Amino acid sequence: MIAAHRAGISVFVTGGVGGVHRDGENTLDISADLTELGRTPIAVVSAGVKSILDIGRTLEFLETQGVCVATYGALRNFPAFFSPQSGFTSPYQVCNPEEAAKLIASTLSLGLQSGVLFAVPIPEEQAAAGQQIEEAIQTAVTEASVKGITGRDVTPFILQKVNDLTKGKSLHANIALIHNNAKVGSQIACTHRHGKQSSDSDSDYTTHNAVLLQVVIGGINVDFIAKGKTKFGQTNPGRVCQSFGGVGRNIADSMSRLGQRPMFISATGADSHSDAVFNHCKHMNTNGVARLEEQSTATYCVVIDESGEMSLGLGDMDIHQQITEQYVSQFEKQLSSATLVCLDGNIPVSTIDYVCSIASKHSINVWYEPTDSEKARKPFLSDSWKSLSYSSPNLTELRTMNKTLGLPTPEGKLYCSMSI
Structure with missing residues (x-):
């Protein structure tokens, strides 16, 4: 949450926030999430607070911290993560992204340093399972109390017990x-951002004379995922599915679905895989994607064993080298x-160097997604990384x-802890 705020991100999504633990009035066991929300001006979207916590005291503590709490939906019931209602109500309620965006804008306009918490109830189709899980939680809470489990041991005990009682439904x-x-x-984020643009004609995001434009340069893959037994040297029963990937394509796809529609620059072959890709990516700006004769669209095949681990991965991605400096120029x-x-990181080093030189000249922000450990070094082989x-x-x-x-470079494992 802190990192998101410092990066200029105004809406942060998580599963559920922490809270005041049961018997917290005696133990003072209060999640750092709550104090951080009280001093970080950011909107957090969550499914409320787990019922293993003291929801009433959590809401009181948030009020003390100056955090604006609103339920997202038709009712003001404050959700308890797996359940759409906890027995408590939120101080505020918003029914749609527009109302949520207005609440964020009005809160930020006051210059306060506290955040906004949007509590989103569990989807209706999951509500029945959610009720079963809530019953399992209450059983686990009671058992923890009987066994005298306290402090930091309570949460892992309850979560494991709930998973066992629900036979994995909680996951x-x-x-x-x-x-x-x-x-x-x-x-909410898209609506808030668009509202911010329209209310500030001098915003960095838009002007009267320029059109907002992002550019994504990277690979397109047709992916084949095979799951089943992996005894090599014979045909194994399993399931094979096809999807569309490529790191660059995934980024451009995500941005397009968020309403940005960046220009995507890439290359495919002039083959049936390419036809399928363009049909799947109709919502994207693919004007920068070259279809090259006598080239094959990049494909990737991964074999996953019964435990869910990758057994083998094969990639035919030579066409990414055709995303050259000359083409991109x-x-x-x-x-x-x-x-x-x-x-x-799939594109050639020379293309990365060229784009970084343009970015440096025009003070353009550049985001580099390494894709793998070997390709991570590409911008750092020259001064391109400085851009x-x-x-x-x-x-x-x-x-x-x-x-x-x-x-x-430390070689051991690194551990970090962040609020939310």
């Missing part, structure tokens, strides 16, 4: 909650006027970046 409901929160949060006008350029504004490496990729720059 499926949890995933559904995350999906729903992400959907609601993205709608024909879009120099769009690059020069962009507000953000996203690069994935990067953002990057999203995993720990292995970050180590590669450090090593390429000759910086000290």
Whole structure:
């Protein structure tokens, strides 16, 4: 949450926030989420507070911290994560993204340093399972009390007990909650951002004489995912599904679904896979995607064993090398006027260097997505890395970046803790 605020992100989505633990009036066991919400001006979208916590005291504590709490939906019932109602009501209620965006804007306009918490009830189709899970939670809470389990041991005990009692249903409901929160949060974020643009003609995001433009440069893949037994040397029963991927395509797809529709620059073959890709990506701006004769659209096949672990991955991605500096240079006008350029690590080093030079010249933000540990080093082989504004490496990729720059690199596991 702190990192999101410092990065200029105004809407943050999570599963559920922490709270005041049961018997918290004696133990003073209060999640850091609550105090952080009281001093960070950001909107948090969650499914409320888990019923293993003291929801009443949690709402009181949030009020003390100056946090605006609103239920998102038709009722003011404050949700208890797996249940649409907790027996408590929120001080405020919003029914749609527009009302939520107005609440965020009005709160921020006051110059307060506290945040806004939107509590989103569990989707109706999951409510029945949610009720069963709530019953399991109450059983687990009672058992924890009988066994004298206290302090930090309570939460892991209850979560494990609930998972056992529901035979894994709690995990499926949890995933559904995350999906729903992400959907609601993205709608609120887009509405808030568009409202911010229209209310400020001098905003960095838009002007009367310019059109907001982002550019994404990277790969397109047709992915095949095979799941089943993996005894090599014979035909195994299993299931195979097809999807569309490529890091650059995924980024452009996500931005398009959020209403941004960036220009996507990439390359495919002139084959049936390419036809399928373009049909799937009709909602995207694919004017920058070249269809090349005598080339094959990139494909990736992964074999996943019965435990869910990857057994083997094969990629035919040579066409990514056709996203050359020469090809990309024909879009120099769009690059020069962009507000953000996203690069994935699949494109050639020379293309990365070229785009970074344009970005440096015109003070354009560049986001680099490494894609894997080997490709993570590409911008750091020259001074191109100095033009990067953002990057999203995993720990292995970050180590590669450090090593390429000759910086000290810890080899052990790193642990970090963040609020929410």
